Amino acid sequence: MNSLEQFSAYMNRLQGKIPSFFGNMCRLRTLDLSNNKLNGEISHFFQNSSWCNRHVFQNLDLSHNQITGKIPESIILLSELEDLHLDGNSLEGEVTESHLSSFSKLYDLDLSQNSLSLRFVSSWVPPFQATSLTLASCKLGPSFPGWLQTQNSLRWLDISDNELNDSVPAWFWKKLQNLGWLNMSHNNLNGAIPDIPLKLPYGPSIILNSNQFEGALPPFLLQASGLFLSQNTISDLHSFLCNQIIAPNLATLDLSNNHITAQIPDCWQSLHQLLFLDLSENKLSGNIPISMGKLAKLEALVLRKNNLTGELHSSLKNCTNLIMLDVSENNLSGRIPSWIGESMQQLRILNMQGNHFSLNFPIQLCYLRHIQLLNLSRNKLSKAIPTCLNNFTAMAEKSINRTQTQRLIYGYNITYREIYGPFASFYYQLDITWVWKGVEHVFRDPQYSLMSIDLSCNDLNGEIPKEVVYLFGIVSLNLSRNNLSGEIPSEIGNLSSLESLDLSRNHLHGRIPSSLSQLDFLGKLDLSYNYLSGRIPLERHFQTFEASSFEGNIDLCGEQLNKSCPGDHTTAKPEEAAGGDGDDSVFYEALYMSMGVGFFVGFWGLIGPILIWKPWRIGYLRFLNRLTTEIQL
Incomplete structure (x- = not known):
């Protein structure tokens, strides 16, 4: 060897x-x-x-x-x-x-x-010229590492999560001309990024999340293939986007959780290669601009938690490659556009909760056969839920093809590398805030595992469509706080993947289907405040649900509510079963009491002394012997 x-x-x-x-x-x-x-x-x-x-x-x-x-x-x-x-x-x-x-x-x-x-001492000069330094979580701080100034061959640098608490020196930004990958996220780097004339020939991925960078972004950053600046204090977007500089290969722009105010700039035509755009959790106001419809390659548009108003502009129907559209927690109004279902048939995630969308649930949404997460909760939708829910064919499958979805969303293919360059990063992850089993959670890449419908807190009426029982892969269904009537579909037990079901605060009546007890994964159930009646099933794990799951249904009974159902108890006295009260019941009470007293007196007056005192017991046995002899004669 x-x-x-x-x-x-x-x-x-x-x-x-x-x-x-x-x-x-x-x-x-x-x-x-x-x-x-x-x-x-x-x-x-x-x-x-x-x-x-x-x-x-x-x-x-x-x-x-x-x-x-x-x-x-x-x-x-x-x-x-x-x-x-x-x-x-x-x-x-x-x-x-x-x-x-x-x-x-x-x-x-x-x-x-x-x-x-x-x-390393501040004057250290490394003996090497590295092309790749990956030092994440290595505690380089608190000062910015000055020895990096000597590294002139770097293509890849990761100094994320290094407890750096400093401003970034001007000489460092010039090194971006040679870099293909820079990750300085999760530090406490501060100050503004200087506006200097730089050429970035390698189209780098620049990851600066979770720092304290502030002010406006310099236009030279548009030459990056990925720009990640979430959780900073960036305040201006207009000067960055509207400078007539073309972004030739910018695939990802993540400016979520910043301090960006005013309206969204109407100059998105220069970012025509953009795949992922996240402006969530800022202070943006006004309408969604028309030029966003120029982003024909866009796969994710995330605008949640802003102050946007008006209707969704029809230019967005040109974004036919969208896989995720999240406009939740804004002040958008008007109808939910029918073109969402007609044009965006690649959608996996549609989140419109917490707005002022009104009128009906458009039947065209049923064209979204790939949809996995549909959230229209906390709007002003009325009329009935359409009966075409069984067209959601992705939800009818019990498992998700993760590899196929991953390829579709993150473009792991040669074509993407040719467009966006050798250092293009699809570091961005789709995430969504979702109420799960009554608690708000953030799910990372939920399209790999989660299938859910949330239509709660609207004015929807009519019956629960029976077609919902064909969504075999759905894990969460929330129709609470509407005006739904009729009965719970008897075959709801077909939803074998269901983990959370909330039908509370509607006008549902009839019995709780026994098929619900067949759902072994059901961990959250809320049927409260309806008009349900009859006995609550006890089969399998159904008895583990607490009274809060059923309260507010005055005609429900069962162990969970500690309320007996008719026919639960039988009695030994015919008179009581027939409703006999008054003198008869008093007579029987007196009779039973006198029998008890008589037994007590008889036992302790005769049998008791015989058992306890030996002379009495011997005399009693002799008496029995003489009596037996006389009878035999």
Whole structure:
């Protein structure tokens, strides 16, 4: 084995202590033991090896194992290292410049996802020129790392979650001219991004989420393929978008959770390649602009939690590739447009809750055969729920083809790389805020697992469509707080995937279908405040639901409500069963009392003394013997 130059056991479920004998393979250049379950202290790996190959060893990958301990300074023996990956372990302690002092050829370093602290003196000049530095969660802060100024070959830099509490120096932004990937998210970086004339030939993905960047964005950032600036304090959008600079390959623009005010600028035509746009949780007002209809490739439009008004403009029907449309928690009004169902037939997620949409539930929404999440709650919809719900064919399937959906949404194909460049990132994840089992939750990429309909808090009337029982994959159905009447569909037990059902505060009547007790996954049930009657089923786990699930139905009875049903009890006295009261009942009470007293007196007056006192017992037995003899004669 001394002639072995490369050894790879990537993702082979290896367990036990990290082996050290590889250091005795004198020709070994590359060792890849990543994505296993190896453990033990990393220092033993170096100390127990002679490392006769240290002058030829170039690539070491121990990432994503369970290795512990501190990185020893003896690592400098591997002075020819070019590629070092120790990420995704449980390493701890400090890494100083002395650990890296001999690595003049190092170009790829990944120490992320450990508990390491990188403590470099401010004057440190690294001996290497790295092309990739991945140092996420490595505690570089609080000052911005000045030694990065010496790195002139960087294409990939990740210093996210590093406790940086500083402004970003001007020299750093100029390095974007060479970068393809920059991640500085989840720090406390502050100040404005300077407006400088830069060319970004690599179309980088720039991820600056969860910092304190403020003010307006400089136009040069439009050259990025992905721009992620959620959870900052950006306040101006107009000067960024409306400067007549074309965004040739911008795929993602995420400016959610900022302080952007005024109206949405009406100059989206320059971002014609955009796939994902998220402006949620800002302070935007006014109408949705007409030029948004120019975003023909758009797959996700997220505008929730703003102050938008007016109707949805018909220009949006040109966005035929939309997979997610979320305009929830605004002040939009008018009808729900029929063209949503006619033009946006790729929709998986439609969230319009918390607006002022009125009139009927348009029948054209039934054309959305791929829909998985439909939320029209807290509007002013009236009339009946259409009976075409069984056209939601995706909800009729019990499982979701995750791979197919992932390809559709995130474009894992060569064509996307050709359009958006080699560093294009589809880091953006679809997410949605949804009331789940009575509690508001945020779901990440819900289209992989969740199928739900929420029409609650409207003025819908008529019966619950029987076609709903064919949505076999639905896990949550909320029709509460409407004016629905009629009975609960008897075959609702067909919805075997159902985990949450809320039909409360309607005008439903009749019995609770016994088929509901067949839903083994049902964890949340609310049928309260209707006109339901009869006995609450007790089969299977149905008795685990509390009284609050059924209260407000005056004609319901059963153990859950601690209320007996007619015929639950029978009596031993015919007179009572016939309703006999008065003198007869008094007579029988007196009779039973006198019988009890007589038994007590008779027992303790005669039998009791015989059992207790021996002379009486002997005399009584002699009397019985004489009596028996006389009878025999």
